[in-house]
Amino acid sequence: MTTRVDIWERPLSLDYVMDQVSAPHVGAISTFSGIVRNHNLGKAVRYLEYECYAPMAKKEMEILREQALQQWQLHDIAMVHRVGRLDIGESAIVIAVASAHREDGLAALKYTIDTLKATVPIWKKEYWEDGSMWLENCCG
């Protein structure tokens, strides 16, 4: 297993994943950052708690990374998911895709975040003023 997928309990860094995929023959780097919003489904959010099944989560992230690398012409993909308590404005996921050409990079970026949200065993619980709830990625 490479170090291109990881799970951190500390704040994420977009620069970190961008550095991991940079190289002299890279013409395009596309990134995605998933960020904790101050509201969801009409409720004011105070913070989120992320939990994961760590070994399987890394394995699933590695699987979807390999699928993307096979499906498109890419130089590299790196991604880190955060777990624990996250406040508003903090990143829960950062992904960087490096490619020679932009079409492949952008398509692979969409595939990576879509598949991660569908398959990787990570869960978030939303905390409001008056309660909390585990969420499901039903509709993106």
Next chain:
Amino acid sequence: MTTRVDIWERPLSLDYVMDQVSAPHVGAISTFSGIVRNHNLGKAVRYLEYECYAPMAKKEMEILREQALQQWQLHDIAMVHRVGRLDIGESAIVIAVASAHREDGLAALKYTIDTLKATVPIWKKEYWEDGSMWLENCCG
């Protein structure tokens, strides 16, 4: 005209455009960086020179930004293009798109870079060991 589109003669900063679009209700930031590669069409590239028709370039960037903001549910878009001499590994364009949900952000990001490459009056000249050539964005 807003300050969300710009042309710089100095090195670009992805953090700059990301900061411009950040806000507490943003759930996704998608970015694209177009980077000078060390080879193109089988030739080793030494460096590039970018030239632009500055007032019209900014106007066209603003037009495509407004088109994207109308077409998708977005919080904001910021982009900066660089001109002058660029070395290998330096960014020629950085774009950040902030949205509540990822689908809109990723679609708008693709539209923005595709349209910018087709319409904005900016030109690049590639310099090799043994010559140079103005390029055309014929096929991405």
Next chain:
Amino acid sequence: MIQILTFAQLKEQLQTPCWQSPFKHSTLAQLQQQLIRDFPEAKAVIESSRFAVNQNYAENLNMTVGSQDEIALIPPVSGG
């Protein structure tokens, strides 16, 4: 004895991160039925969860597992 790792809302409803079945060998379908018998109030979330065996999603519930396997029940995910 087969152990099943649980997470998120499933872990809260079963009130344990690791539920222990009395069986030595079992199909996933049997484990699911046993869980529903023991936690009828968690039926909905159990049925909407997917089994993973040794950190891979199980294709279906016919698979037989034993005490040497790492079994997890994965409720609907919400990462990203």
Next chain:
Amino acid sequence: MIQILTFAQLKEQLQTPCWQSPFKHSTLAQLQQQLIRDFPEAKAVIESSRFAVNQNYAENLNMTVGSQDEIALIPPVSGG
């Protein structure tokens, strides 16, 4: 007198960033023909370029322009 801003390969072939037509008023088609007459070796790039009038792409070559307009001839772009 109408001035036409030029860029990139067009600027190099015309050897000026600002070509001056003798006309006071003219259609874009007439300007294009005049340019090709003056720079026959640049015919290909002139014909593959688009006119912009006051920093907007012209829809077609029928438009009449004058010395008060900012005219530019935009060769195929390569930004990004």
